[in-house]
Amino acid sequence: MCCAGVWEGSVLAVDAEALGRLMPMALWLDRTGIIRGAGPALEKLCADSLPGQRLGAQFEVLRPRLPEATSASEARPADDRAKAVAGRNAGAEVDLAGLLGARVYLRLRRAPATTLRGVAVPARVAGADGLILNLTFGIGLADAVRDHGLTTSDFAVTDLAMEFLYLQEAKALVMGELHALNARLQDARRTAEAQAMSDPLTGLANRRALDQDLARAAAVAARGGAPFALAHLDLDHFKAVNDLLGHPAGDFMLGRVAAILREETRRADLVARVGGDEFVLLLRGAHDPAGLMALGARIIARIEEPCLHEGRPCRISASIGIVLSASHPGADPAQMLAAADVALYASKRRGRGCCTVAPPPPTGPPDDGADWLD
């Protein structure tokens, strides 16, 4: 397998036990594939005593592919390929010269079929030409350590296995911390977003949230998607409550109105407080003016119900102006808000405590608001 001249003058004799200490994962074989000795870690992996066994009996040679065995292969059925391959490595006499030079990949025949990587060099083994095959676990190190119960003393002192395992655990710890940090930051971001989008007093959406949702709903409606209605609500006599009974009473009333608006709308709708005593409802889906009038009347009736704050009666009312996206073909948010505002002031003019649904903007000759529904 190698020219005898190689040894002249450069023979390095190492005691087998010492070699095992230097390379605990090494095998030394004669050229026919019989194992003559092995490092202690490899002995531990294989459970059986290795000397005297064929390389192929313990290991499947994955790479490089060795040439066909010289005997007993013709008799096998052609379809039983796996068995033939196993037999080629396991039983027959194999010329191991093919292992020299390239990277060698072996797999343990016994479970858990650990894969090993190595390199073979020619050597004088038991007084004849042979080779030393030194092996390592490669990337499967951590699994191998667990599967085979390996300890520090199973590795060569020069092996970086400890550093690899150390790094793997340290990395897992750091990654764990980073994941936890990311989760906390994500939470904080969500909270900050929610805070930026809500009115702290009532917990309703704020102007920013309304603008965002309205722009989105308007874009959908403009493309012929789901329509929506916009209701602008302004409290009546709220200033009197604030001035006469104090801000706590005013805040209490705002909280109560917020609760009513939440209850009277659906989950998908948006209720926003856009000013001191101004609210806007974004009501998603198709609505008919009569239904909206009924909703407005119900909300106003509930807001008008007398209530007590610290034993003192508080009474307020509300005026509402509503506009439908169906009446505004382009569903322009600013135009719709302005139209809702106009409808709201129509309610105020009619004596407050009522609801107005805006008519579609004039398309033909101006009609001067003849269609106001009130």
Added chain:
Amino acid sequence: MHGLVNRSIQCFLGDTYGADLWAAVAAKAGAPVEGFEAMLRYDDALTCDLIQAATLRLGKPRAALLEDLGAYLVTREPLRRLMRFGGVDYTEFLLSLEDLQGRGLMALPDLDLPELGLESGAAGRFTLTVTAAQPGWGAVFAGMLRAMADDYGALALIEHVAPPVDHETTGAGQTGPGQPAPVRLGPQAAAQEWVTVELLEARFASGRRFDLAAMTTGA
């Protein structure tokens, strides 16, 4: 200072003395209410203030508190395991300490652990030199080495030798109106401290088990 250091101090104080003490110390030192993030960086002065506030609150000498901190840290399983990778026995572990700074940097490139140098003398005597930008690491390592001796089942006498100068920077007993201003070393100045180890018996007790393979309970 790396958040990991501050976070360690937070966990140590909270686990050892309770959440109330931690809250009081955090408030006094001006630490974040929600606690430290292990993966963020904080001002070095905050770490000093934290230790200062804890020593005052507990009425415990600074060095004693830091030794307890060191012992606490290496008895946490993940960190104990990382320390045990240092060697099969206590002597090997001691010899591996010189690599600790490098190992730390391998895991976290911005982790500023102190520089460690080990000198072995006769008859199981070792001197660990701890060089760091802030004083106090020597005490932390004394605590760590003591706890690791237990972990390996070794019988050893471990002593922290504080530097002769700068002794007044240790916070215990330092009281003053308002914010006490401890003498802090500048970024260039390095504090050197020593830990002496006298290894009496390497295999005194059985020590704690260490499997190379980590328990794979989803990290």
